[in-house]
Amino acid sequence: MADKKTAVIISEDRSLIENVTEEIQPLVEINGVFDDPLEAYGAVKQNIPGLVFIDIVNNSKEGLLLAERINRISPKILIFLLAKEKNSDLLLQSMRAGVADYIIFPVASGAILKSLEDSIQTREGVTRRGKIYSFFSTKGSLGTTTLAVNMADHIHSLSGERVTAVDLNLDMGDVSVFLDLPPAYTAFDMVRDLKRMDENLLLSSLIRHERGFYVLSTPEEISDPEDIKGEDITNILSLFAKFMDYIIIDLPHEFSERTIAAMNLSDRVFVLIQQSLPVVKSVRKGLQLLQELGFGEEKVSVVLNRYVERSELTPDDILQIIKQPAFALIANDHLTATDAINSGKPLELVRESSRINRDIAKFASKLTGIKPKQEKRGWREALGLGRFISTALKT
Ligand SMILES: Nc1ncnc2c1ncn2[C@@H]1O[C@H](COP(=O)(O)OP(=O)(O)OP(=O)(O)O)[C@@H](O)[C@H]1O
Ligand SMILES: [Mg+2]
Structure with a gap:
């Protein structure tokens, strides 16, 4: 990292201030410590720092309000909340307030620095190479896994680049089943190995499908997703984005800290919809919630799965x-x-010419900007000369 970032700490707690200062000093230059939020706000506005640390241990409401106001000064300021515990309400509110990360005290040595580095890299896109696309649905069985798995296959065969399908249904994932792969390297293994992970270890740890794309699977035995935190997902995906070209995520149907962390890093989140009123209504609610979390139309798109022309509910009705x-x-x-x-096979191997397969190929092509093979035409055809030349040859 080139320059040292400047930081402001807002807390009344001396020992917490000392603790944070000691931890972040290698990366950060502290140019202000305030115990009064108003005074801090004025100082931040006048002399915009790179990072702001807000202690919310005693007053989370006031701390979140301050975070929100600071975020409005400049969304480039990375805001970290210093808390004693993380609960899902606070997490949602802090996402809305534009907070980069939560730091829970007491913290293991080095953990703050890691969170800082990741947040700075994510915000600046420093080491990023890969595109991350997530598939999500507010209800089960709408086709999330089908689309994620086949999207990974199509993007890989279109681009020939490094693609990974990531199963984030940590307790009941079935990407491996869809691909008839044995239990292999999982998110749990990856969290354990993160510190020593490099390109070689990553490529040799992940299972690779015979079609050429990689898979981060889920454990065969039922596991507790709560063992993996939002920041673990951030770390895993940042690593993938460093060494892979495309990362396709099969998200669980829940708004957990893991889902939100994955969405945060995603270039685009595809929310599945079907031509059924209950599904459309639940998607409408889901989109509203995502909007509140700061994921608007620039990040979230809707994909209509199981599309039939003759339906009471047309794509136009859904649009309304x-x-x-x-x-x-x-x-x-x-x-x-x-x-x-x-x-246990991708659609391309089961029925290449089926409309479902061709639609996903078209979708992959729209995402990557690479034309599907069947649309690649010869030079004669491209110039509209095919018929002319064969007619001319006959005469
Ligand atoms: N385009 C489609 N046309 C017809 N059936 C489909 C289509 N897409 C998915 N399905 C079927 O819908 C069912 C659910 O699909 P899938 O498992 O991919 O959904 P999911 O959202 O991942 O479900 P889960 O809640 O189990 O995670 C499967 O039986 C699958 O074959
Ligand atoms: Mg699924």
């Missing part, structure tokens, strides 16, 4: 309800989708 057109339509084809799952 959710005020967002679908980024892609994926045809309904239960037979092919189920055959693929039951044979």
Whole structure:
């Protein structure tokens, strides 16, 4: 990291201030410590620092309000909350306030520095190479895993680049089942190995599908997702983004800290929808919540899965309800989708010419900007000369 960032600490607690100062000093130059939020706000506004640390141990409401106001001064300021515990309400509120991360005290030595480095890298996109696309649905069984797995396959065959499918359904993931892969390297293993992880170790640890893309699986035995924190997901995905070209995430159907961390790093989040009123209404609510969390249309797109032309609910009707057109339509084809799952193969290997497969290929092409193979035309055709030349040859 080039220059030292400047930082402001806002807390009344001497020992906490000392603790933070000691931890962050290698990376940060502290140019202000305040116990009064108003005074701190004035100073931050006048002399914009790179980082702000706000102690919310005694008054989380006031601390969040201050974070929100500081975020409005400049979204470039990285705001860290210093807390004693993390609860989901506070997490949601802090996301809304534009907070970069939570630091829970007492903290293990080095943990703050790691969080700082990751947040700075994420914000500045320093070591980033890969694109992250997440698939999410507010209800189960809408096709999240089907789309994530087949998107990884299509992007890999279109681009030939390094692609990983990441299963974040940590307790009940089934990406490996969809691909008939044995239990392999999981997010739990990766958290354990993060400190020593480099490109070689990553590539040799992940299981690779015969089609060429990598997979981060989930454990065979039921595991506790709570063992993995939001910041672990941030670390895992930052690492993937460093060494992979595309990361396709199968997200669980929940707004947990893990989901939010993954969405935070995603270039685009695809929310699945179907032509059913309860699904459309639940997606509308989900989109509102995502909007409140700061994930608006610039990040979140809707994908209409199991699309049928003859439905009471047309894509236009859906547009009226959710005020967002679908980024892609994926045809309904239960037979092919189920055959693929039951044979443990990507759709391309099961029924290449099926509409569901071609729709996902088209979707992959839209995302990557690479034309699908069947659309790559010869030079004669591209110039509109094919028919002319064959006619001319006959005469
Ligand atoms: N385009 C489609 N056409 C027809 N059936 C589909 C389509 N996409 C998915 N399905 C079927 O819908 C079911 C659910 O799909 P999938 O498991 O991918 O959804 P999910 O959202 O990941 O579900 P879960 O809640 O179990 O995680 C499967 O039987 C799958 O074959
Ligand atoms: Mg699934």
